[in-house]
Amino acid sequence: MPSSSSSSHMDNSNNNIPSTPGKFKTERSLYRKWHHVPLAKLTFYTFVFLGLILVFFFKTPSATSSSSSPPSSSYHSSSSSSRDLSRRSLKTSSWGGLPWEKRVRSSARIRSRNGFSVLVTGAAGFVGTHVSVALKRRGDGVLGLDNFNDYYDPSLKRARQSLLERSGIFIVEGDINDDALLKKLFELITFTHVMHLAAQAGVRYAMENPSSYVHSNIAGFVNLLEVCKNANPQPAIVWASSSSVYGLNTKVPFSEKDRTDQPASLYAATKKAGEEIAHTYNHIYGLSLTGLRFFTVYGPWGRPDMAYFFFTRDILKGKAIPVFEGANHGTVARDFTYIDDVVRGCLGALDTAEKSTGSGGKKRGPAQLRVFNLGNTSPVPVSELVGILERLLKVKAKRVVMKLPRNGDVPFTHANISFARREFGYKPTTDLQTGLKKFVRWYVGYYGSGRRSDQ
Numbered sequence: 004m005p006s007s008s009s010s011s012h013m014d015n016s017n018n019n020i021p022s023t024p025g026k027f028k029t030e031r032s033l034y035r036k037w038h039h040v041p042l043a044k045l046t047f048y049t050f051v052f053l054g055l056i057l058v059f060f061f062k063t064p065s066a067t068s069s070s071s072s073p074p075s076s077s078y079h080s081s082s083s084s085s086r087d088l089s090r091r092s093l094k095t096s097s098w099g100g101l102p103w104e105k106r107v108r109s110s111a112r113i114r115s116r117n118g119f120s121v122l123v124t125g126a127a128g129f130v131g132t133h134v135s136v137a138l139k140r141r142g143d144g145v146l147g148l149d150n151f152n153d154y155y156d157p158s159l160k161r162a163r164q165s166l167l168e169r170s171g172i173f174i175v176e177g178d179i180n181d182d183a184l185l186k187k188l189f190e191l192i193t194f195t196h197v198m199h200l201a202a203q204a205g206v207r208y209a210m211e212n213p214s215s216y217v218h219s220n221i222a223g224f225v226n227l228l229e230v231c232k233n234a235n236p237q238p239a240i241v242w243a244s245s246s247s248v249y250g251l252n253t254k255v256p257f258s259e260k261d262r263t264d265q266p267a268s269l270y271a272a273t274k275k276a277g278e279e280i281a282h283t284y285n286h287i288y289g290l291s292l293t294g295l296r297f298f299t300v301y302g303p304w305g306r307p308d309m310a311y312f313f314f315t316r317d318i319l320k321g322k323a324i325p326v327f328e329g330a331n332h333g334t335v336a337r338d339f340t341y342i343d344d345v346v347r348g349c350l351g352a353l354d355t356a357e358k359s360t361g362s363g364g365k366k367r368g369p370a371q372l373r374v375f376n377l378g379n380t381s382p383v384p385v386s387e388l389v390g391i392l393e394r395l396l397k398v399k400a401k402r403v404v405m406k407l408p409r410n411g412d413v414p415f416t417h418a419n420i421s422f423a424r425r426e427f428g429y430k431p432t433t434d435l436q437t438g439l440k441k442f443v444r445w446y447v448g449y450y451g452s453g454r455r456s457d458q
């Protein structure tokens with residue numbers, strides 16, 4: 004893989020090639036001089052020289068980045084994101100080679116009759132881990148993909164990875180923007196489905212790092228769709244949208260038929276953009292696409308950036324927690340949805356996804372395009388969430404009630420789920436009290452009393 008720095012190195016060595024007769028003379032006399040040097044010494048200097056070349060090559064950033072270059076060998080090393088985002092990526096991902104291909108194939112192998120072969124992006128994430136395990140358990144082939152970025156404690160992602168490994172699921176380390184990697188995966192495996200859960204999540208963080216949302220939720224999604232549309236056969240794609248697309252809507256419960264053109268955060272705007280992009284790829288290329296609008300999903304192995312998670316941590320540590328309220332002491336509420344219910348929704352969406360109709364980048368007929376709410380249909384005020392946690396943890400929270408900041412949060416969410424119920428029998432069964440009990444049990448088991456955790 005030529006790079007500007009490696010070619011400049013080659014240019015330097017080319018300078019030794021004589022271009023004038025005078026210089027040629029110098030080179031020849033130099034050659035004669037070397038001719039008399041003992042062989043052992045010559046070998047020693049040759050090794051030193053080769054060593055220097057190797058050090059120079061591996062220190063050169065472009066030598067470890069191939070995200071936009073076509074594969075040049077069976078082993079690749081690629082930075083998981085563009086330069087400005089690489090600081091969030093803890094290590095450069097590496098992929099390729101026969102042992103790696105063997106692991107990919109074994110993980111994706113279907114073990115049940117009529118089973119699927121599913122690529123799960125964001126497999127080391129909260130929902131990704133749970134969905135992967137559920138698919139594997141019923142005999143589907145599952146291959147994970149994750150860039151293990153440090154948006155939140157990567158050791159939690161590593162722990163989820165170990166969990167998946169124990170179920171025979173391999174997570175390829177790489178970014179959805181790495182098209183060479185995606186192409187390679189589609190070369191190795193005929194995926195029937197893609198469960199696309201890799202994303203930059205969180206509504207408030209979008210003000211701190213807007214480009215990470217564009218990078219993952221827009222550029223990454225388009226890159227994935229490009230590879231899927233060219234695949235032959237094309238897979239059916241189910242992907243994570245968000246309840247946040249309802250933005251500042253006031254009509255409740257939120258229905259898929261409602262407007263979604265007033266997002267309150269860049270995060271919501273990128274998810275809304277994803278829905279429009281999905282429409283385009285469905286329309287032009289015949290890709291079967293299903294978007295799932297998740298409503299504040301919570302549970303064991305959850306995301307430490309979410310309120311229920313860091314409230315638990317801070318209550319146990321005796322730290323104050325900011326509890327938001329609306330204008331005029333209005334209630335801020337969420338349609339908190341338990342992970343097991345969401346997993347059932349994801350599987351229902353996969354099971355009812357029709358085949359894509361195109362092949363090799365060409366549409367052959369109209370294809371399925373769907374969007375579903377996956378919520379709980381019973382919103383709970385944040386103050387009540389804190390009350391439940393206090394009772395479960397047996398610790399009184401130090402509440403600091405404050406006005407909902409204008410940083411992307413919306414005052415309430417409430418899902419109408421009749422469409423998902425009709426299409427695949429989606430029926431959430433876990434109330435917040437029951438779900439938080441399971442979360443707290445996991446949390447205390449994972450972090451001990453929680454007082455020693457520092458995520």
Ligand SMILES: O=C(O)[C@H]1O[C@H](OP(=O)(O)OP(=O)(O)OC[C@H]2O[C@@H](n3ccc(=O)[nH]c3=O)[C@H](O)[C@@H]2O)[C@H](O)[C@@H](O)[C@@H]1O
Binds near residue numbers: 311335336337385413
């Ligand atoms: O449903 C969704 O689509 C979204 O759900 C969550 O977003 P959010 O509902 O805002 O979840 P949290 O950040 O955990 O907040 C939950 C509630 O706690 C409140 N909160 C949050 C933070 C805080 O310090 N204090 C506080 O009272 C929020 O206003 C909100 O009402 C996820 O973070 C998003 O990635 C996801 O897409």
